[in-house]
Amino acid sequence: MIDGGYYLIGCVFSFMLGSVISSFLNVVAWRVPRGESVVSPPSHCPKCSSPIKWYQNIPIISYLALRGKCANCKERISPRYLTVEIVGALLFLAVFIRLISSEMPLATFVIYLIVMWIWVSLMIVGSLIDFDHKLLPDFVTVGGMVLGVVFSAIFTVMNFFPGAPNEELFRKFFPSLFSISGLCVGFGLLGLVRLLGSMAFKREAMGMGDVFLMGAVGAIFGPVAAIFTIVASSLFGSIVGVALVALSKTKFGRYFEIPYGPFICLGCLVWMFAGNEIVQMYLKLLTP
Ligand SMILES: [Zn+2]
Numbered sequence: 001m002i003d004g005g006y007y008l009i010g011c012v013f014s015f016m017l018g019s020v021i022s023s024f025l026n027v028v029a030w031r032v033p034r035g036e037s038v039v040s041p042p043s044h045c046p047k048c049s050s051p052i053k054w055y056q057n058i059p060i061i062s063y064l065a066l067r068g069k070c071a072n073c074k075e076r077i078s079p080r081y082l083t084v085e086i087v088g089a090l091l092f093l094a095v096f097i098r099l100i101s102s103e104m105p106l107a108t109f110v111i112y113l114i115v116m117w118i119w120v121s122l123m124i125v126g127s128l129i130d131f132d133h134k135l136l137p138d139f140v141t142v143g144g145m146v147l148g149v150v151f152s153a154i155f156t157v158m159n160f161f162p163g164a165p166n167e168e169l170f171r172k173f174f175p176s177l178f179s180i181s182g183l184c185v186g187f188g189l190l191g192l193v194r195l196l197g198s199m200a201f202k203r204e205a206m207g208m209g210d211v212f213l214m215g216a217v218g219a220i221f222g223p224v225a226a227i228f229t230i231v232a233s234s235l236f237g238s239i240v241g242v243a244l245v246a247l248s249k250t251k252f253g254r255y256f257e258i259p260y261g262p263f264i265c266l267g268c269l270v271w272m273f274a275g276n277e278i279v280q281m282y283l284k285l286l287t288p
Contacts, residue, residue: 022088136209144216186218186226233267
C-alpha cells in the first residue's frame with residue numbers, strides 16, 4: 001500500500017504517539033477516580049510537589065534518563081509509568097502494522113486507525129483504573145459501546161479484524177445490526193455469567209462494569225469477537241487466579257478480588273491481532 005520510507009515514518013510516528021498518549025493515560029488513571037482535573041495542576045512530584053519540566057516529561061526517555069527518580073527529591077517513581085508508556089507505544093505500533101497490511105483506501109485506513117487507537121487507549125486507562133480501584137468508568141465502557149455502534153452505522157464494522165467467514169455478508173449489509181448484535185451477545189452472555197456466578201457463590205462474581213465492557217467489545221468487533229473474548233478472558237483470568245491462590249496460599253475467596261476488566265482487554269487484544277487466525281484454525285479442526 002505504501003513504500004518503505006513512509007512505512008518506517010508511520011511506524012515511528014505510531015510508536016511515539018502511543019507513548020505520549022499512554023503517558024497522558026497514566027495521569028488520567030490516577031486523577032479521574034480521585035475526581036481531579038486531568039489538565040491542572042500540571043504534573044508534579046507527588047512527594048516534593050516540584051513541577052515536572054517539559055524535558056523531564058518525555059515519555060520513556062525521561063524515565064530512563066532520571067533512572068526512575070524525581071529530579072528534585074530523588075523519590076522513586078513507580079516503574080508502572082514506564083511500563084504503561086512502552087506497552088501503549090507498542091500497541092499503537094501493532095495496530096498501525098495490522099491495518100496497513102490490508103488493502104484499503106488511505107482515508108478509510110486513517111479513520112480505522114484513529115478509531116482503533118481510541119479503543120486501545122480506552123482499554124489501557126480502563127485496565128489501570130480497574131486494577132487500582134476495582135471499577136470501570138463509564139467513559140471507557142459506555143464510550144466503547146457508543147464508539148462501536150456509531151462507527152458501524154457509518155462504516156462496515158472493523159473489516160480488518162475479521163471474524164468467522166459467514167459473518168462477512170451480515171457485516172456488509174447490516175453493519176449497524178452487526179454491531180448491535182455483538183453488543184447484545186457480549187452484554188447478554190457475560191451478564192448471564194454474572195447472574196449465575198452471583199447465585200452460585202452467593203456474592204457478586206463480577207462488577208456490572210465488566211458486563212458493559214464486554215458489550216463494548218461486541219459493539220466494536222461483532223458477536224464472534226464477543227464470544228471469543230469471553231472465552232479467552234476467562235481462561236487468562238482463571239490461570240492467573242489459580243496461580244495467585246497457589247502462590248500466596250490465600251483462600252479461594254480472594255480469587256474474586258482480582259479485577260476482571262484487564263483480562264477482558266487482554267482477550268480483546270488477542271482477538272484483534274490473532275482472533276481471525278485462531279477462529280479459522282478452530283473451524284478447520286471441526287470440519288474434516
Ligand atoms: Zn520530588
